Structures are given as C-alpha cells and as structure tokens.
Amino acid sequence: QVQLVESGGGSVQAGGSLRVSCAASERPSRSYMMGWFRQAPGKERDFVASIRWKDGHTYYGASAKGRFTISKDNAKNTMSLQLNSLKPEDTAVYFCAADREGYGLGFVERHYDYWGQGTQVTVSS
Numbered sequence: 774q775v776q777l778v779e780s781g782g783g784s785v786q787a788g789g790s791l792r793v794s795c796a797a798s799e800r801p802s803r804s805y806m807m808g809w810f811r812q813a814p815g816k817e818r819d820f821v822a823s824i825r826w827k828d829g830h831t832y833y834g835a836s837a838k839g840r841f842t843i844s845k846d847n848a849k850n851t852m853s854l855q856l857n858s859l860k861p862e863d864t865a866v867y868f869c870a871a872d873r874e875g876y877g878l879g880f881v882e883r884h885y886d887y888w889g890q891g892t893q894v895t896v897s898s
Contacts, residue, residue, distance in 0.1 A: 775799055775887045777869050781853075782892030790857045793892055795869030797850040803827035806875040807852045809843060810882060811865035811894075818868065822854060823879025832878045836863070859896045866891040 776798035785791055793809075801807060808823035820834045822843040831843050842855040852869060870885035877884065 775801070775871055777871060777887055777889035779867065779869050779889040779892040782867060782894045784895040784897065785859055787860055787896055787898050789859050789896070790855070791859065791894055792853055792855050793867050793869075793894065794851055794853045795889055797852075797871065800847075800850050801826045801871060802873070804873065804875045806872040806877075806879045806884075807845065808870045808872070808879045808885060809852075809854045809867060810870060811863075811867045812891075813862075813865040816865075818882060820880045820882070821867070824852060825875060825879075827875075832880070834880070856894065859894075861896045861898045864894060864896050866893050 778796045781793040805826040809821040810818045812818040821837050823832045824843045840858045845852045868891045869889045871887040872885045
C-alpha cells in the first residue's frame with residue numbers, strides 16, 4: 774500500500790506562485806502514472822496534471838496549461854506541481870494520486886489506486 778503525503782499548500786494573492794509536493798512512501802514502479810487533481814468547494818474533483826513515472830511524459834488539463842508544471846524527482850520519490858500566475862478560481866484542495874497500471878494519460882480519476890489527504894491552496898483577489 775503506497776502512502777502519499779502532500780505538502781506546500783498555502784495562501785497567495787492573484788498572480789502569485791506556489792509549489793505543492795507529494796511524497797510517496799516507496800519508489801513508484803515504472804508502470805505508475807502519478808497525477809494531481811483539485812476540488813473546489815461545492816464542485817467535483819477535476820484533473821490538473823499527470824506524469825508517467827518511467828519516462829516523465831506529462832499531460833495537463835485545460836486549467837493548467839501554460840501556468841502549471843508537473844515534475845518528479847526519482848531519487849526522492851516525490852512529485853511536484855509548480856503553480857504560477859494563480860487566479861482566485863484556482864482555490865481548491867489539491868490531491869496527488871497514483872495509478873499502479875498507468876492507464877491512458879492520467880485524466881480519469883477512477884483509474885487511480887492511491888490518494889493523498891490533500892493540501893489547501895487559496896488565492897485571493
């Protein structure tokens with residue numbers, strides 16, 4: 774059972790930046806797809822970005838393209854999401870997740886096997 778722990782959330786003004794990270798309790802295997810989702814109050818959880826562990830290929834949701842960057846550190850078993858040019862509508866709890874089989878491009882929430890507890894990102898106008 775892989776455990777995921779997010780860190781790095783916080784509060785920032787619009788236009789600012791934050792970096793959220795996800796630490797895995799063990800090294801993800803090469804088949805893993807790792808992803809970030811977010812959930813705003815009263816809304817469903819949405820895909821933000823994903824990264825394939827074996828080759829580092831990345832995929833982004835519409836809200837993230839051009840502003841957010843997903844990355845991984847193989848040596849530390851961590852994944853990060855750099856959030857730039859933040860907007861109030863980016864306010865949400867950000868969750869990291871791991872898909873053992875690496876289905877597709879990482880867009881689909883139900884493909885993920887493990888989830889972190891989430892970290893709050895708040896952007897004020």
